[in-house]
Amino acid sequence: MSDDSNPAAIGILVMDARIERIPGDVGNPATFPFPVHLRSVAGATLKRLIHERDRSLLKPFVEAGWALVGQGVRALTTTCGFMILFQEDLAREFPVPVFTSSLLQLPFIQATLRPQDRIGIITADASNLAPEHLRKAGGDTDRLTVVGLENQPKFREAIFEGTGRMDVQGVESEVVEQSERMLAADPRIATILFECANLPPYAAAVQAAVKLPVYDFCTMLHHVHAALARTPF
Numbered sequence: 001m002s003d004d005s006n007p008a009a010i011g012i013l014v015m016d017a018r019i020e021r022i023p024g025d026v027g028n029p030a031t032f033p034f035p036v037h038l039r040s041v042a043g044a045t046l047k048r049l050i051h052e053r054d055r056s057l058l059k060p061f062v063e064a065g066w067a068l069v070g071q072g073v074r075a076l077t078t079t080c081g082f083m084i085l086f087q088e089d090l091a092r093e094f095p096v097p098v099f100t101s102s103l104l105q106l107p108f109i110q111a112t113l114r115p116q117d118r119i120g121i122i123t124a125d126a127s128n129l130a131p132e133h134l135r136k137a138g139g140d141t142d143r144l145t146v147v148g149l150e151n152q153p154k155f156r157e158a159i160f161e162g163t164g165r166m167d168v169q170g171v172e173s174e175v176v177e178q179s180e181r182m183l184a185a186d187p188r189i190a191t192i193l194f195e196c197a198n199l200p201p202y203a204a205a206v207q208a209a210v211k212l213p214v215y216d217f218c219t220m221l222h223h224v225h226a227a228l229a230r231t232p233f
């Protein structure tokens with residue numbers, strides 16, 4: 001929901017992408033039981049961020065971030081986990097906490113597991129999620145298994161092809177199937193983390209299928225908001 005008067009609102013910097021943002025997607029305000037402000041970042045396409053790693057994107061994100069800070073948001077996030085590339089720059093820029101990517105949860109998750117356990121990452125594009133992204137998030141690359149959705153037809157149509165169409169059941173099936181394949185190939189995986197901000201709608205289905213903890217952008221933002229809006233016991 002949105003509430004301009006609530007001082008604990010979180011600002012969401014939205015990628016410039018034609019995506020149907022269903023409930024659960026970070027770009028849909030109905031996803032959250034607390035106030036959020038959304039601001040699109042013109043020209044911030046998935047191609048420029050994921051494929052080109054275009055450093056010139058920093059400027060429009062800074063400008064949009066300051067606009068949200070001017071509205072009184074108490075923290076900033078984005079709608080793409082690949083924004084981890086800009087985490088240090090944006091955190092340095094703003095007077096509020098910045099959480100660019102769900103991958104920032106990696107050190108916390110790692111600390112909760114046995115040394116032999118691994119984290120399975122489901123990403124929008126495994127071919128472009130490089131060790132650099134994971135290291136910037138504080139991840140131990142030796143303990144991570146990465147599986148992508150870039151070649152799944154329903155997901156690709158919904159997220160990368162700019163159709164604005166979403167076959168929700170079809171995408172859910174692809175995410176669940178990829179998660180199950182990942183676990184079958186690497187049974188040491190003890191937890192799953194979704195990199196992609198479009199994937200939280202499918203977290204419950206994945207958890208029901210694989211019986212493991214599932215982290216994503218929403219688990220991160222609920223944690224952040226809980227710290228921003230404490231209430232008396």
